Amino acid sequence: MNLKSELHAHVASLRRYALVLTRDPVAADDLVQETLVKAIDKADTFRPDTDLRPWLFRILHNTHISDLRRARTRADAAADLPEPLARECQQTQLELKQVLGALDRLPEAQRAPIILIALREMSYAEAARTLDVPLGTFMSRLGRGREALRKIVQGVGSGKLALLKRKEDGA
Amino acid sequence: MTTPEARDPALDVELMAYADGTLDPGRRVEVEARLARDAEARDAVAQWRHFDNLIRQTGRAADELPANLRIEALERQLAARLQRRRWQAALMGPRMRQVAASVAIFAAGWGAHALYGAGDALVGHSHPGFVQSTLAGHLSHVLASQQRAEFAGDDMTEALEWLSAQMQRKIDSPKLERLGYRVESARLIVVDDAPVAVFYYRNAEDERVTVSMTPQHATQPHYALRMAKVQDDRMAYWTADAMHYTVVAKTDAARITALAAAVQP
Numbered sequence: 001m002n003l004k005s006e007l008h009a010h011v012a013s014l015r016r017y018a019l020v021l022t023r024d025p026v027a028a029d030d031l032v033q034e035t036l037v038k039a040i041d042k043a044d045t046f047r048p049d050t051d052l053r054p055w056l057f058r059i060l061h062n063t064h065i066s067d068l069r070r071a072r073t074r075a076d077a078a079a080d081l082p083e084p085l086a087r088e089c090q091q092t093q094l095e096l097k098q099v100l101g102a103l104d105r106l107p108e109a110q111r112a113p114i115i116l117i118a119l120r121e122m123s124y125a126e127a128a129r130t131l132d133v134p135l136g137t138f139m140s141r142l143g144r145g146r147e148a149l150r151k152i153v154q155g156v157g158s159g160k161l162a163l164l165k166r167k168e169d170g171a
Numbered sequence: 172m173t174t175p176e177a178r179d180p181a182l183d184v185e186l187m188a189y190a191d192g193t194l195d196p197g198r199r200v201e202v203e204a205r206l207a208r209d210a211e212a213r214d215a216v217a218q219w220r221h222f223d224n225l226i227r228q229t230g231r232a233a234d235e236l237p238a239n240l241r242i243e244a245l246e247r248q249l250a251a252r253l254q255r256r257r258w259q260a261a262l263m264g265p266r267m268r269q270v271a272a273s274v275a276i277f278a279a280g281w282g283a284h285a286l287y288g289a290g291d292a293l294v295g296h297s298h299p300g301f302v303q304s305t306l307a308g309h310l311s312h313v314l315a316s317q318q319r320a321e322f323a324g325d326d327m328t329e330a331l332e333w334l335s336a337q338m339q340r341k342i343d344s345p346k347l348e349r350l351g352y353r354v355e356s357a358r359l360i361v362v363d364d365a366p367v368a369v370f371y372y373r374n375a376e377d378e379r380v381t382v383s384m385t386p387q388h389a390t391q392p393h394y395a396l397r398m399a400k401v402q403d404d405r406m407a408y409w410t411a412d413a414m415h416y417t418v419v420a421k422t423d424a425a426r427i428t429a430l431a432a433a434v435q436p
Contacts, residue, residue, distance in 0.1 A: 003257070004250045011246050016230035023229070029239050036245035043252035052253070092225075099225045117191060118226035124193070139184050146187070146219050147180060153222070 010053050011036070013121045014060055020115050021064050023100065031067070035060040053122060057130040061112060102152035110145030113138055180215035190216045191223075321358045330357045334368045338386055340414075345382040345434045347372045352380055380420040382434055387413045398427060407431035 014035060018028035038059050039046075046055060103111055116127040128138035180186055188194040189202045206213045322330035327344060334342040337359055344354070352372035360367050365385050372380040387393065387410050396409040401419075405427040408417040418430050 003254055004247075007246055007250050007253070011242065012234065015233040015236065015242075019233040019236075020226055020230045025233075025236050028233065029236070029242060033239075033241055033245060036242065036249055040245065040249050040252055043249065043256050046253060046256055048253075048257045095221075096225050096229065099222050100229065103226070114222075115226060115230075118223035119230045120223075120227060124188075139187065140182070143180070143182055143184075143187055146222070147215070149222055150215065150218050153218075 006052060010056050013053070013119070014056060016119055017057065017115065017121065018060060018064075020119065031060060031064060034063050034067075038063060051126060051129075054126045054129040057116070057122070057127075058132060061130060065108060098153050099149070102149050105152055106145055106148055110141050110148060113142040114145045114149065117142060180212055183212070186212055186216060187219070190219045321356060324353065324355045327354055327357065334359055338366050338368065340386060342368055342384065345370050345372070345384075345418075347380060347382070347430065347433055350429065350433050351375065352378075378420065378422065380418065380422075380430055382419075383417045385415050387415050391415070396431060398424060409435075411435065 011032065014032050015028060018031040018035075019025065022028045022031060035056065039056060042059070046052070103114065106114070112131055113127060116122060116130060117124070122130065124138060124142075125135055128135045131138060133141070185194060185198060185202055189199065189206075194202060206216065322333070331342055331344060334357065347354070352374045355371045355373055357371070358369045360369060365388065367383050367385040369381060369383045372382065374380075392410075394408060394410045394415065396407060399406045399408075404419055404421050405424060406417060406419045407427050407430070408415065409431070410416070416431075416434055418427060418434055420427060420430060422430075
């Protein structure tokens with residue numbers, strides 16, 4: 001794969017990651033644009049013998065972390081999911097909201113590993129490099145994060161989702 | 172029911188790798204057997220996968236978003252900058268820095284090979300032809316000024332005696348004949364005051380191999396066998412018996428390993 005094709009595939013991946021982080025298509029594209037501008041500025045520091053994908057994801061991740069405005073956008077736009085998801089069934093929509101809501105309650109150190117691995121865009125080692133942490137630390141944060149997510153969702157699920165299921169059963 | 176062997180799923184790297192589909196196949200059966208006995212681990216895996224699917228769905232929605240012209244423009248700009256960065260690295264990469272650091276053998280072996288061979292190996296396919304030609308000419312000029320002697324392939328006995336005398340230690344032929352190569356010539360060049368013996372080989376398929384040797388100076392490190400890829404060429408280099416060796420050829424990793432093994436005294 002030549003450089004242009006490789007970069008094009010990475011940018012598509014960046015847009016996916018940005019959309020999960022921001023939950024807003026406009027904010028996601030803003031984040032990707034900001035990432036690319038920074039990458040152009042830093043291009044002279046990129047080592048060609050290293051992987052381009054973790055380098056780009058790291059820039060996006062750091063940009064996201066330092067951008068408080070986008071953090072506010074995410075909170076405000078949590079329900080503003082892209083159109084394709086709006087057609088999903090009611091239960092999936094509710095589950096999706098629960099999971100994304102639970103993700104927001106996790107510390108950033110746990111949220112980012114979960115998203116990077118869930119997107120299937122990179123290996124554990126690449127994701128650890130993206131977040132600039134040792135692999136052991138990354139695995140620990142991923143495991144702790146997943147369990148915390150499970151506990152939060154279970155707590156919520158015993159309420160709203162159970163109610164929904166009862167309605168469906170009764171229908 | 173949770174068995175006594177149950178572990179905290181959050182700390183179980185194998186369980187996570189299983190959930191993510193990255194577990195080594197040799198371990199999968201064992202983890203699956205454990206899952207059959209451990210309801211807590213089974214629930215954890217199922218829920219992790221479910222959450223991942225939901226998150227991935229959210230991400231995939233980005234593929235449906237309209238094209239963003241500003242992103243496309245920045246992508247093209249970044250591609251150009253990274254391409255330029257690759258060219259810079261090819262010209263000023265580790266090999267060249269090693270020359271600057273007086274580790275002359277690496278550059279001498281690789282540079283000589285590129286010059287003696289097709290020449291395009293030196294600069295890769297990304298550069299315009301005139302840059303490639305200029306660099307090949309420059310290298311030719313540099314090597315010509317550094318060359319002290321050249322011997323034809325049928326003068327190897329005399330060459331080895333002369334090289335041994337010049338380098339003040341016995342120099343043996345790299346012995347690539349056993350792999351079907353024939354020595355075409357040998358040279359002595361001097362880089363940073365260090366003598367470098369360079370041997371050029373070719374086989375019936377017109378595949379070229381360059382081997383160089385230079386004594387290890389007391390201040391220089393000892394290198395374990397290392398492999399490197401330089402554009403289309405592969406290089407192996409190492410230190411043995413106070414001598415630095417470099418083997419360069421346009422070939423694959425297995426072949427360069429075999430060549431290095433043949434050269435190894």
